[in-house]
Amino acid sequence: MTMKAIKFISTTGLLIGAALSLAACGQNTKNAAKTAKKFPEQTPQKTAKQGGTLTYAIETDTPFKGIFDSQLSVDQVDSDVMQFGNEALFDTDNQYKITNKGPATFKLDKKAKTVTITVKKGVKWSDGKQVVAKDLEYPYEMTANKATNSLRYSDSLANIVGMKAYHDGKAKTISGITYPDGENGRTIVIHFLAMKPGMLQSGNDYFIETAAPYHHLKDVPFSKLVSSDQIRKDPLFFGPYKVSKVVRGQSVTWVPNKYYWRGKPKLNKIVAQVVSTKTASQAIKSHKFDIADVVNSDWQAVKNAKNTNFIAKIPLAYSYLGFKVGKWENGKNAMDKNSKMNNKSLRQAIAYAMNINQVEKRYTQGLTFRVPTLIPAQFGDYFDKNAKGFPYNLKKANQLLDQAGYKKEGKWRVQPNGKPLNIHLAAMSGSAVQEPIIQNYIQQWHKIGLHVSLTGGRLIEFNSFYDKLDHDDKNIDMFMAAWSLSTEPSPRGMYSETNPMNDSRFATKENNKLLNEIDSTKAFNHQYRVEAFHKWQQYMNDEAYIVPMTNSYAIQAVNNKIVNYSLKPAAANSVWYKVGYAK
Known part of the structure; x- marks a missing residue:
């Protein structure tokens, strides 16, 4: 799925x-x-x-x-x-377009701003109960109710009529999800504030593609689910x-x-x-x-x-290097202009200093490859084939730091304001070669005068890593992580201002604008959407809040x-x- x-x-x-x-x-x-x-x-x-x-x-x-x-x-x-x-509600073709061959059928009405989902008769839970309309709706409550602490609530889901009011505790139900045949029927109609071009693709974030057994879960408080x-x-x-x-x-x-x-x-x-x-x-x-x-x-x-x-x-999928530039506050990512990593030249220099080609040659026999942008090539013309990313260039890295005022005092560079610059990197534990790979990158950063060390002095176990990252641990300045992506290419689900999984915490007016263009009604025009994707990729590579690394x-x-x-x-x-x- x-x-x-x-x-x-x-x-x-x-x-x-x-x-x-x-x-x-x-x-x-x-x-x-x-x-x-x-x-x-x-x-x-x-x-x-x-x-x-x-x-x-x-x-x-x-x-x-x-x-x-x-x-x-x-x-x-x-x-x-x-x-x-x-199993997901919908089957897809090999281009991830939703078909009606799966457990449920799907109908989009652009004019009425609705999506109708009907689960097929005979699709039953493993206890023998038919999957019903309430089971299709309940995941929306589970996601949007703040008591569950679900990280999947986003401004994409807030495009459903009444979803924000429910999320904010101002309504007991989601008014934009209706049951034409009642809660025990097999159909729901979802009403949207605006229709989006990605809605025909699986994984689009605007509606949920799974069901939840309401009869099995209804007596469990959301906070204990x-x-x-x-x-x-x-x-x-x-x-x-x-x-x-x-x-x-x-x-x-x-x-x-x-x-x-x-x-x-x-x-x-x-x-x-x-x-x-x-x-x-x-x-x-x-x-x-x-x-x-x-x-x-x-x-x-x-x-x-x-x-x-x-x-x-x-x-x-891709792995990436992210920079902490803010915190999660009041339901959104709030940037801190005084964050030590909130300097574009510093971020770019760190990216250019990574000897990614040599690491690949040493460890992966050609089975891992560099990605130059945050939109994978599998997405065809949405991928900007002219994007260069950050190929290894120590000279450029040093120039960027010099020009930005990161002067050397002895072995290490200091911040432009003269204060010491100590950068803490969070990275996950993994296979036998993980430690030498991460230590290699740290040595590369040392070569350009940046005092980088591991958060806590060691690689971090997976669950602990994301716990620290999601809770904005003050000992993380930058981090190496990875995404498994949706089959609908919009990056809103990872990098919007209101998404808690945007762990860098970057949130700019320009990013909001570019994400909105990608998902706007105008973007039903394919060429418009292609150009919007390219603009976003160029912006992200220029700002380097998130540096694309590899796929394998x-x-x-x-x-x-x-x-x-x-x-x-x-x-x-x-x-x-x-x-x-x-x-």
Whole structure:
């Protein structure tokens, strides 16, 4: 299923399920695409037999949180753990355009400013109850009610009539979501203040593409939802498998949902189990799992594994370097003009000093590649192919600092006001090569006279990292993180003024204006929207609040007896229904 703004665990070259590389790259996307031809996107597509247990590796160096609800969880690991049951409302084609082949149908009325969603008869929760209209509406309440502390509420959702009043506690219901056949019918109509060009694409942020079992959750106060047994231990899904057993933070066992609307899935059981990124390669070689992600820096060690098919895709994702320039205050990002990182020349110099090409050559064998902008090339002409990003240039980095008044006093530069400049970098722990990679970048910054050190003196565990970042820990000046992106390219869901996941806290009038242009009614004209995307990318690279770093091939090692497993976008919703062992 597609989701906007899932936070990645960042390790070197590990993508699906545990994440994005902080190692960088020297390849351009064209060369990267050439490398990709080595890998198919799917296993053989043939008749599968009934039965068997599939083991799936969840690669992470920390226990998963186990928040099994799409609106309350924001990290990729939970998303991977619940993928076997957590089906989205809509199927898509391979360009991520919504089709009516999935659990629900979708109809947009531009003139009436409405979207009508109808769930199909026979789409049932894993306890046998039909998914109803109230189940389609309830995720909006869960997201917008401040008591849940959901990070997914945004100004995109505030485009729904009555949503802001509900979020602000001024209304008990969301007036813009109506039930033509009642709450126990199968249809909701969503009324919008303005129609947006991205609404035909999955992952657009303007409406929610999941349902929540109201009958299962209604007695849990919003403030206790995220910690409730209904979310953590006994979640309900309408996908092909249901939760049988949860070993908190370590594994989830899935068995067939006998009420699944497409039919009977092939496998008797799926066990999703945590494995450390440090031991993932050994697990692949010893066939401990039927499906496991390849840590790209370990590719040479695993590429000759027997009885294994390797499949891959370039995901909609990137790693980035972000600079803290403010705080989250009163429901929005508030910039601090006196922040030590609120100097464009300093940010650009830090970006130019990163020897990304050398790191890629040393660690990733061409499987990680530099991205020059915050819009991935997979988005076609929305991607600005003229964007250069920040190629390695120590001379330019030094010039920028000199011209901006960052003078050297001994070994280190001081701020233009003469005060010492100590910069604290927050970065996540990860695979075996994570530490040397981060230390390499710190040494690069030392070369240009910047006193950079790790926040707390060490790499930070994933959950703790995002806790510190989201709560604006005063010991973080810059940070390395990553996004898993929506299939609708608008960046509003990550970088708007009112989005709490905009962890840099930058919020400018110009950014607001450019984001509004991308999502304006005028942008129903494709060329207008293309130009708006290009302007935003140029602005972001100039300001460098967020510096694009890398993307990587997401390679998976799959038992060669497994059939019908696919990474193609159109297969996302139905893949686990079809996956099984060859006859």
